Structures are given as structure tokens and as C-alpha cells.
Amino acid sequence: MIALSAPFTQDKVRALKVGDMVNITGTLYTGRDAFHKYLHDGGEPPVPLRDQIIYHCGPVVVREGDQWKVRAAGPTTSIREEPYQGDILRKFGVRGVIGKGGMGPKTLEALRECGAVYMHAVGGAAQVLARCVTRVAGVYLLEELGSPEAVWALEVEDFPVVITMDAHGHSLHDEVQSRSRMALDGIL
Amino acid sequence: MSKLQESLLELVRRTSAELPEDVVSAIEASRAHEEEGGAGAYALRVISDNIALAKTASAPLCQDTGSILFFVHAPAGLDQIAFREAAEVAVRTATEKGWLRQNSVDPVTGANPGTNVGPGSPYLHFDQWREDAVEVKLMLKGGGCENVGAQYALPDTRLGAGRDLAGVRRCVLDAVFQAQGKGCGPGILGVCVGGDRATGYEASKLQLLRPLGDRNPDPTLDELERTLVSEANRLGIGPMGFGGATTLLGCKVGLLNRLPASYFVSISYMCWAYRRQGVRLDGKEGIAAWLY
Numbered sequence: 001m002i003a004l005s006a007p008f009t010q011d012k013v014r015a016l017k018v019g020d021m022v023n024i025t026g027t028l029y030t031g032r033d034a035f036h037k038y039l040h041d042g043g044e045p046p047v048p049l050r051d052q053i054i055y056h057c058g059p060v061v062v063r064e065g066d067q068w069k070v071r072a073a074g075p076t077t078s079i080r081e082e083p084y085q086g087d088i089l090r091k092f093g094v095r096g097v098i099g100k101g102g103m104g105p106k107t108l109e110a111l112r113e114c115g116a117v118y119m120h121a122v123g124g125a126a127q128v129l130a131r132c133v134t135r136v137a138g139v140y141l142l143e144e145l146g147s148p149e150a151v152w153a154l155e156v157e158d159f160p161v162v163i164t165m166d167a168h169g170h171s172l173h174d175e176v177q178s179r180s181r182m183a184l185d186g187i188l
Numbered sequence: 189m190s191k192l193q194e195s196l197l198e199l200v201r202r203t204s205a206e207l208p209e210d211v212v213s214a215i216e217a218s219r220a221h222e223e224e225g226g227a228g229a230y231a232l233r234v235i236s237d238n239i240a241l242a243k244t245a246s247a248p249l250c251q252d253t254g255s256i257l258f259f260v261h262a263p264a265g266l267d268q269i270a271f272r273e274a275a276e277v278a279v280r281t282a283t284e285k286g287w288l289r290q291n292s293v294d295p296v297t298g299a300n301p302g303t304n305v306g307p308g309s310p311y312l313h314f315d316q317w318r319e320d321a322v323e324v325k326l327m328l329k330g331g332g333c334e335n336v337g338a339q340y341a342l343p344d345t346r347l348g349a350g351r352d353l354a355g356v357r358r359c360v361l362d363a364v365f366q367a368q369g370k371g372c373g374p375g376i377l378g379v380c381v382g383g384d385r386a387t388g389y390e391a392s393k394l395q396l397l398r399p400l401g402d403r404n405p406d407p408t409l410d411e412l413e414r415t416l417v418s419e420a421n422r423l424g425i426g427p428m429g430f431g432g433a434t435t436l437l438g439c440k441v442g443l444l445n446r447l448p449a450s451y452f453v454s455i456s457y458m459c460w461a462y463r464r465q466g467v468r469l470d471g472k473e474g475i476a477a478w479l480y
Contacts, residue, residue: 021230060251060289071286072251077332077370101332101370102429122234122428123332123372124461126251127241160234162227162430172227176431177368180423184365187419188348188358 003158008051008095010115016163018170022119023158027137028055028098032076034149035141036084039092046140046151049092053119056081056099058148060126061136068136070154072126075100078118086110098161102173108165118165120172132159189277192473196278196324199475203326203465204253204287206243208480210400211376211437211462215239218374218427218434228432232374235427235460246287250461253291254330256310259397259466261323264316272312276305288328313390325397325466325479333375333459336367337392339385342451351451353412356381356441357419359453364420364436369429372459376400376438377416380454383444388454395440396458397466399480409441416441427460437462 004012006026016022029047031039031054039045060072078085078099086106088094095116097103100123111118121129137153145151164172189197207215215235222229242249258275260266282288283304290302292309304310340359342351347362349355360379367375378395380388404410416439426432437460446452466479 019227021227058251060248060286062286072248072289074251077335079370100372100428120428120430122231122238124250124252124330124459125234125238127245127247127249128234128238131241160230162230162428164430172431173368173429176425176429179431180365180368180425183423184361187361187422 008053010095013095013117014115014167016117016166017168018163018166018172018175020163022161022163024053024119024161025157025159026053026155028053028154028156028159030055030057030059030150030152030154032056032058032149033080034145035151036081036088038141038145039088040084045092047153049094051093051095053096053098054094055154056097059130059152059154061147061152068139070130070133070136073130073133073154074124074126075121077101078103082107089114089116102164102171108169108171111165111167112169115167117163117167119161120164121161129159132156189281190274190473192271192274192469193277195467195469195473195475196275197281199324199326199465199467200278200282201246201287203328203463204248204282205246206465207239207249207462208464210480212239214400214437215374215460218437221433222427223432226432227430228426228434231427231430232434248287248289249463250330251289252330252332253288253304254328254463255334256288256304257327257329257393258310258312259325259327259394260312260314261317261319262314263318263320263322266314266322268314275310275312279304279310321476322469323466323479324469325464327393327396328463329393330372330459330461333371333457336363336371336457337389338363338366338455339389340453342453353408356453357412357416360416360439360455361419363455363457364425365423367457368425371457372461373425373429374427374434374437374460376458376462377436377440378456378458379439379441381441381443382446383452383454384447384450385452387444388452389456391442391444392454392456395442396456397464398440400438404441409443413439413441
């Protein structure tokens with residue numbers, strides 16, 4: 001188990017490789033379809049994204065007194081952001097992306113170029129992941145994008161992920177797919 | 189709330205927060221097959237922790253409530269309109285209480301009424317039977333796994349699949365390969381051979397109501413089910429597609445008659461978050477027994 005703590009510098013992130021199991025401590029910024037389209041269409045990020053991590057997640061957040069509480073915070077399918085992700089990594093210096101299901105060749109190339117990683121959270125594990133959120137530090141674009149699509153700044157402790165696309169051009173998704181293709185051909 | 193509404197509400201709560209015992213046992217058993225320290229074993233550990241946490245907290249174990257599918261067996265004379273209304277009250281209330289996410293959206297306007305009640309949601313499937321009791325089963329099926337379901341029309345030249353069980357096998361293995369980790373595996377397959385495009389998919393979902401450990405009464409299909417699980421697990425896709433020994437936890441196959449001109453194979457993929465529970469109601473519409 002590797003601990004990755006803020007600040008998420010390029011050196012720390014370049015040292016990670018496919019298959020590494022990592023616990024993240026620091027702040028994650030949620031962003032899904034509407035936020036990626038907003039940035040792609042020329043919108044300004046509400047917070048500086050340099051050396052930050054974007055989490056593909058539409059959390060269930062409730063208001064308790066003057067605090068936000070996260071009730072569920074599992075990953076959503078990342079491939080929907082494939083048209084935008086590479087450009088956003090390059091333009092804003094994002095250091096990492098968390099989601100599920102993996103991403104395509106455009107993102108893999110951008111990760112290599114920028115020294116960033118794609119990290120896979122366990123799909124469906126809404127409770128384990130919600131419990132890693134120690135505090136909601138803020139929320140941005142809430143009125144413009146609505147709650148699930150807003151940018152939530154989540155302070156997390158030991159948030160568990162697996163590196164499935166690294167900064168060196170390797171993708172676990174591509175490897176598993178080609179190995180399983182060979183196995184399937186063998187079986188048939 | 190009426191007694192029926194209360195009973196259905198408890199069914200929804202428990203289905204959302206607690207996996208049935210057969211699924212929990214299968215997940216726990218699969219952990220022994222994953223290489224220690226590997227990413228597959230790691231995913232299963234997180235999954236296992238998540239199952240326990242959700243149950244203790246009585247909270248949704250997955251954030252994706254999914255499709256809300258009720259399957260009702262009742263004696264002749266059940267008022268289906270009243271039953272549907274009670275199910276809608278239960279779903280509305282469960283959504284207010286946070287046991288279900290506000291998850292049902294108009295496909296054209298994108299409007300989300302926030303109740304999970306609307307065209308097609310919840311879905312109710314009624315069957316009459318000769319028994320006196322009413323049995324209600326509920327399945328919550330998430331979008332990620334529904335997206336990787338597949339339907340094949342045989343013969344399929346690309347797969348080299350003809351109109352026989354050997355062709356069915358090629359379709360099922362292709363569906364598992366295409367899904368990779370995107371359906372939140374390890375998965376469970378419901379398969380229907382035959383029927384038409386609509387009835388085939390419906391029957392594939394009905395197969396998912398079978399307990400994981402049961403045996404198919406048809407010896408040919410029983411052997412096919414076992415072969416498919418063992419072959420799928422040799423593909424090495426593993427939990428979440430991280431690589432590993434557990435790609436499928438089960439595969440259930442049923443048949444419907446087909447037309448001479450058609451040969452469909454319909455496959456529903458269920459994620460590890462296999463939320464399915466059921467109750468037998470007593471004469472006063474309270475819960476007499478849990479079915480899984």
C-alpha cells in the first residue's frame with residue numbers, strides 16, 4: 001500500500017505505476033459530465049486545478065446545520081469524459097483523475113505528456129468511500145450545475161484507489177483486455 | 189401508511205442496504221481464489237468492507253439506486269392497481285429517507301422529479317399462482333451493469349456462433365469479454381436462449397431471481413452454466429477488471445420457445461452489488477418471511 005499525500009507533485013505522481021494500490025490523503029475535486037463540458041467550452045475553473053485531483057463522482061451530499069455531509073461518494077463511469085479529459089489535463093495542469101472503468105488513448109497520451117495518473121476507485125463501494133471523506137471544504141458551481149454535477153472539494157483520508165493508467169504510457173485496462181482476448185481465443 | 193406500504197418500504201430499505209446471504213457468501217468465497225496482495229484481492233476486500241458498512245449503517249450500499257424492479261406472485265383476485273400504488277408510495281418514501289437516490293429522469297427534458305416514480309419506474313411484474321400467499325421480490329439493478337448487457341441474433345458470423353448451445357456459449361463468453369470491468373464485476377449473468385427481443389431480455393432478468401447456489405433442473409443447461417462460469421473465470425478479467433481469478437460469481441440460463449426465423453441470446457449482467465431481496469406476506473400484508 002502506497003500513501004499519496006498532498007501536495008500532489010509531479011515527482012510523486014510519476015513514481016506511481018500501473019497496479020499500485022494507493023491511499024490518498026488531501027483534497028479531491030469532484031467533476032463529472034457538466035463540469036468537463038463547462039471547462040471544455042472555455043469556462044474558468046472555480047479553483048486552481050494545478051497539481052490537483054479530479055474525481056469523477058456525483059456524491060450524495062446533505063446539509064446538516066451549517067455543514068455539508070457526504071452520504072455516498074462512489075465513482076462514476078469515466079469514459080464519458082474521454083473527449084475532454086486530455087485537453088483539461090494539459091490546459092490546467094491537473095495531476096490525477098479518479099473514476100471507474102478506465103479511459104481511452106487520448107487520455108493515456110495526455111497522462112504521459114503531463115506526468116499525471118488515472119486512478120480507479122472500486123465501483124459501487126459508496127459507503128467505504130464516503131467514510132474516507134473527513135470534511136467538505138467547499139462547493140463551487142452549485143447553482144449553475146446542480147448538486148451531483150457541482151464541484152465539491154472533499155477532504156479525504158486514506159481514500160483507496162488502484163493506479164490503472166500511469167504517467168509512462170501503461171494502461172492496466174489495455175493489458176487485461178489483450179490478455180483476456182488471448183485467453184478467450186485459447187478457450188474457443 | 190398501510191400495512192402493505194410498510195412491508196414494501198422495509199423490502200426496499202433492506203434491498204438497498206443489505207446484500208442477500210447467497211451473494212455475500214459467494215463474494216467471501218471468491219476472496220480465497222485471488223492472489224494475495226494483488227489488485228483483484230484488494231477490490232474484493234473493499235467490496236466486502238462496503239457490504240458490512242452499508243448493512244450496519246442501513247445506508248445504500250451503492251450510490252446508483254438503479255432500476256427498481258418488483259416481481260410479484262399472487263393468487264387470483266389481487267388488486268394489482270392498489271398494489272402498484274402501494275409500491276409507488278414505498279418507493280417515494282424510501283427516496284425521501286435517502287435509502288434510494290433520486291434516480292429517475294425524463295429522457296428528453298432531463299427533468300428529475302426526485303421521487304423515483306414516473307413512466308417505467310418502479311417496474312412491476314405480476315404473475316398469478318395457485319398458492320394462497322403473496323410473494324414479492326425486488327431487484328435494484330444499477331446502470332453500469334445494465335449498460336454492458338447484450339443481445340445476439342444467431343447465426344453470428346463475427347463470433348462464428350451457430351444456432352445451437354455451442355453458439356450460445358460463444359455469445360456469453362463474448363459478452364463477458366466485451367464487458368471487461370465496466371459492469372462492476374465480479375458479475376452474475378442471467379441468460380435467456382430464445383424468445384423475442386423483449387421477452388428474451390425480460391426472461392434473462394428473471395433468471396437473476398434464482399439463488400446463486402441452486403442447480404438448473406435441466407441437466408444440459410446445468411452443465412452449460414457450470415462450463416460458462418469456469419471458462420469466464422479463465423479470462424483473467426477479475427474483480428473490477430483489475431485482473432484476477434474471479435470474473436463471474438454465477439451464470440443462470442433459461443429458455444423460451446423461439447420462432448423458426450429467430451434465435452436470440454439475451455444476456456443481463458448483474459454487478460457485484462446484486463441487490464435482490466424478497467418477502468412472503470402474511471394474511472394481513474405484514475412480512476411473514478424473507479426469501480433469500
